[in-house]
Amino acid sequence: MPQCAxxxxxxxxxxVSHMMSKMARDGLVRKQRRVLEILDYEALYEEAxxxxxxxxxxxxxxxxxxDAAQAPS
Numbered sequence: 001m002p003q004c005a006x007x008x009x010x011x012x013x014x015x016v017s018h019m020m021s022k023m024a025r026d027g028l029v030r031k032q033r034r035v036l037e038i039l040d041y042e043a044l045y046e047e048a049x050x051x052x053x054x055x056x057x058x059x060x061x062x063x064x065x066x067d068a069a070q071a072p073s
Contacts (some may be wrong), residue, residue: 023047 023029030037
């Protein structure tokens with residue numbers, strides 16, 4: 001009997017797929033083909049429980065409406 005696609009995924013792949021679907025339902029992201037669009041940076045930031053003390057990555061430019069090319073260095 002053939003396996004369904006989801007049964008061939010690893011646990012990590014299933015988790016990522018589940019979280020991507022949840023974020024799309026919650027209006028945080030939109031995925032079309034190979035493009036992932038972040039619709040609500042602030043909500044995504046909060047949902048991810050991002051800890052600035054763990055990774056030193058300045059995301060303020062995302063909240064100011066600038067794209068990555070205009071981000072301060």
